[in-house]
Amino acid sequence: MSGSTLGTLFGVTNFGESHGPAIGCVVDGCPPGMRLAAADIQRDLDRRKPGTSRHVTQRKEPDTVEILSGTFEGVTTGTPIALVIRNEDQKSRDYGNIAETFRPGHADYSYWQKYGVRDYRGGGRQSARLTAPTVAAGAIARKWLGENHGVVIRAYLAQLGEIAVPFRSWDDVDDRDANPFFVADLGFVAQLEAYMDALRKSGDSVGARVNVVASGMPVGWGEPIYDRLDADIAHAMMGINAVKGVEIGAGFASVAQKGTDHGDEMTPAGFLSNHAGGILGGISTGQDVTVSIALKPTSSIRLPRRSIDKAGNPVTLETHGRHDPCVGIRAAPIAEGVLAIVLMDHALRHRAQCAGVSTGTPQVPARA
Amino acid sequence: MSGSTLGTLFGVTNFGESHGPAIGCVVDGCPPGMRLAAADIQRDLDRRKPGTSRHVTQRKEPDTVEILSGTFEGVTTGTPIALVIRNEDQKSRDYGNIAETFRPGHADYSYWQKYGVRDYRGGGRQSARLTAPTVAAGAIARKWLGENHGVVIRAYLAQLGEIAVPFRSWDDVDDRDANPFFVADLGFVAQLEAYMDALRKSGDSVGARVNVVASGMPVGWGEPIYDRLDADIAHAMMGINAVKGVEIGAGFASVAQKGTDHGDEMTPAGFLSNHAGGILGGISTGQDVTVSIALKPTSSIRLPRRSIDKAGNPVTLETHGRHDPCVGIRAAPIAEGVLAIVLMDHALRHRAQCAGVSTGTPQVPARA
Amino acid sequence: MSGSTLGTLFGVTNFGESHGPAIGCVVDGCPPGMRLAAADIQRDLDRRKPGTSRHVTQRKEPDTVEILSGTFEGVTTGTPIALVIRNEDQKSRDYGNIAETFRPGHADYSYWQKYGVRDYRGGGRQSARLTAPTVAAGAIARKWLGENHGVVIRAYLAQLGEIAVPFRSWDDVDDRDANPFFVADLGFVAQLEAYMDALRKSGDSVGARVNVVASGMPVGWGEPIYDRLDADIAHAMMGINAVKGVEIGAGFASVAQKGTDHGDEMTPAGFLSNHAGGILGGISTGQDVTVSIALKPTSSIRLPRRSIDKAGNPVTLETHGRHDPCVGIRAAPIAEGVLAIVLMDHALRHRAQCAGVSTGTPQVPARA
């Protein structure tokens, strides 16, 4: 299978370049009979779109999605759902310098050596703009998971540079759209704004951590070897631009844990902890699926950086223009969409193989 | 595609249970004409196998591999290579208790709820024993990568519980098989032995971190969206038993980095740093591919743990028997094999699409 | 993998419904660096499009293709190529009757029972109109095969109802676009026109046979078990609307052949016959790949037919409107496109695994 498809049964095939005519995706395998309108998808695209505050890129892209197929009279038909977003903010300008040099931290050099040709306008296919189709497909998955299984998926910014924003409560997470950072504690907003204003002024950029959680999970989704639920989540999360690390549950904290700390005990009233992050042996346990991702600092910064050009000569590059000083700020809706796609794919895979399995064992409540 | 296959063009289909007749895999897509004997595979299996020191499980499994197909007169023919390892140390004993209860931290509960039936003997399919076929397939990939591209893959234990073992030099890494911990600094061995002896005595277990590095990488392997090289590495690594986190390059350290810290500058003499971990935009840059994984502490411990049985009643479990107090200790050969499989798969995918691409741009030396 | 993708490395994901906003496909895996413009694709779409003579449907669809991604400055970049064809001739009319009944010979009933919802306008997704994206993708494959391997793919109508049109020469085949039937012998045109005029008058429809041949084939494309080149061709051809049979080489004539008749002998000057149709053991031999397909008569006819409605009551249906009396007439460009896609996919698969294989054995000329 070619590399631009995410998912096995709920398959999302992504296409497009930042400054080409359009970006989009084809979602194949969605069950029939679900109500679906463009507005259901637009909601998540709007959460991700640029230009919503001074802390993100000022590029203006309405990111209006059109459904080209797969619905009829407002209902999914079971056939492929093609989604298209026209690129509108294609500033006509001179890209000559970008065409001839490799921006450090970007994929200019690796694309060039791989393909021998590259659409350098706005980063072409490597642009974070290409996460929009993923978000759009994720909105479909999220709707289906909610309606069919009561699964709720929520992401929030957990750390911005050195500033960690601890989880307080789900009520706060539900407020995450009410601030420009998707943090789950509004008390941190002023501090983050000051931090970002200073950062922007400095011309530098910074990394971030985003947590994403699926609640209301059924037990049994995932396959043991190799397509474990956690493995497929890791694949999809590491496939988001700028992500350099993925954790499930306790993640890297597991390294220093003892078995008595880490192993989640069970009682008839439920699990007593969730270091597993809701997945054991690659299969969901019914507890919340908890994921954390690290996003690197934006590579496009105003400060001078050393690089080379296509002839191999040294150059110095400063990137001016409209860039996010912290790509992690807009990553929460992306992480939600990605998790939704993976969970839905496994929901379908699970019922393909195991529909009708019944154990008689009571399901343990998903506490802690 | 069903879930037990790793890789797209170099495809490894895993089968088996810990105490069934055999475990193994079918490796489909290996190029023809490579010399391959069982000994080439056995070498890595022996590095992973149990019972090699007092710090790992004392289970005795020779793990002798047999090649059933795909070679002729000692050379690969291009047809599927089936590898079988007979299970020999199948102690005939009473598993009744394990059959009726769910061990905390294990996948007993999630398997049961998913499938409604499970082979509980020795953990069945969730046993870490099932990494042996992956190691075997990885040995084939490693050989091909070395012979065809000069790629060298090395993993070492970087942290055991609280004890971090810093990287010193590749010479030390090359010594990693000379100690029971696969650490890259023999000076730490005494400290680790004391730590493990105390741990074993306490009945508890502990987590670990393993680093794995591919050197001699070509530029251009990987696909932009979604099957990025780093995404596929994350998938495969998170598919190893007990892994809870995966990092590429700077990993979670990226969160607090500034763009000026993280972005790897280039000069005609090479990259000046490698925070990217050798991958940009999902495509290899030619620098070392650097990966770090977190392994949770072993779930089977001698200390009492609360759980429930199949009727939903509370039980207390203590696990006696032959278990690794730290599964991370034997994980280095597994991580090497997994990385080899992913890299080889992308080597084939790359030449399928891009054979013959030539840019005229000099390849930047892979410094730093 | 979901079902709307054709090909493994050269993957074509089809979307759309006959009367929705648009139809199209995403072509993933095309090698970079090939010149490609919309005109290269439009040429084959125009050969397939309706309304070109009185013998085919009079529906007016310009079928104008737009390339949304995957090319830059007129050259393929190696990223997905999205192709969109807007539906323009969507007559706004009352579909009430079609919505409530199942047309015999059509997939109305099977779609309805499968999905519980269906876009009945113009046949929705079951419309032969959905072969247009396949033809578009095939045009890309055909161009690549021609430029990189000198492979030429030609299809012609070999039988229309009872009238067989024997092959005369490749020169005649090259004339196939010069007549409304894609026959390879212009001497038959008058007879076919009279036949079709009478058929159209009668209100009935008829089947057809189309032959498709790939010349200039390299030896070695295809895999032994199960993705044989002939198996993948059969899959793709049987996936064309209305196709009920596929033959490779001698096809069903093999049943009554003796081994001395069928087995193609070889001499240093080449093969002496080609009953194999250019494929042995699932792998191309270098001879022409010869395929023949049977297309059933159009199901939509003016004559009364018995059926049932959604309540299970008997109804009588007559289909008026713009339908091809013989869908086989327009099938030649479709068969060419389909064969091109399969061959290109296997060209990439072959070089992924076997690039660099060299035997020293001279290649047998592809005679006969």
Add this chain to the structure above:
Amino acid sequence: MSGSTLGTLFGVTNFGESHGPAIGCVVDGCPPGMRLAAADIQRDLDRRKPGTSRHVTQRKEPDTVEILSGTFEGVTTGTPIALVIRNEDQKSRDYGNIAETFRPGHADYSYWQKYGVRDYRGGGRQSARLTAPTVAAGAIARKWLGENHGVVIRAYLAQLGEIAVPFRSWDDVDDRDANPFFVADLGFVAQLEAYMDALRKSGDSVGARVNVVASGMPVGWGEPIYDRLDADIAHAMMGINAVKGVEIGAGFASVAQKGTDHGDEMTPAGFLSNHAGGILGGISTGQDVTVSIALKPTSSIRLPRRSIDKAGNPVTLETHGRHDPCVGIRAAPIAEGVLAIVLMDHALRHRAQCAGVSTGTPQVPARA
């Protein structure tokens, strides 16, 4: 995906060579909870195995299957089922001549040019012996289809050389194992025996036609574009050694049919005919799925044939040894197994996407 796997959710990965240590397959995706013992599989292997009459090859292979994984206490666990058949009748002899020459009609030449190396002993991987693992996997699928859906799959020899054996009744088909030809009319046995005796004496071989039918089909299995049920059947059937043609329903007879002949009318009492072969728009209608395949004459014959050797020099070959004079005779169990695999795969794919769809429309009885 590499080429040795058949099926998407019910995936069969085939391995082995005729004279290597073993042949077999891994069946991934089988639902848990089905009783399965080696005897369930052995039954179909015994129907296919050589040496059962004088009309087939006298090679002695017990073809005893061993289940290595995926069952526990006689029940499938949902994990991969590995099946192994040891090769026992490996006559140690001089293969020198075969190694250096290309047998006409065999894949010696195409394998050699593709891979540059080939296991020539007994045909290696191109041997029809490699259909045994397919039959074994098919036995699992057939059992599941029967128990879960009441689907019954039956194949019979419909033509042997010039002798057509018309279908009489299902009672006769059920007798097909009671004669060495799998014909469905015992009245033809004497004629066929005489024919085969003469053929064997002549040293020549002959082709055959096999029909295979699935009864008791549910409506709704299959996907519209491209993985139609008929397309996947065509792929799998054309993947059987020696098959040169595949028909669904009326097949090539459709070419000369009128729409009024071909289109199957429906009444509340059921379909009035079945020219569609139980599939419309790629989706099952609930009628019998009817398939017919053409098998070419055996390429290995005693009569002299012209060919070349690896140096390109002309040679004359006569093949002595134990070969089927008509490979079609043993093909009925193979065709049954292949159809079972495809149907089961689509049964799982269907419920993945469409579980729970309910239309309220009464299902039309599958008459005619």
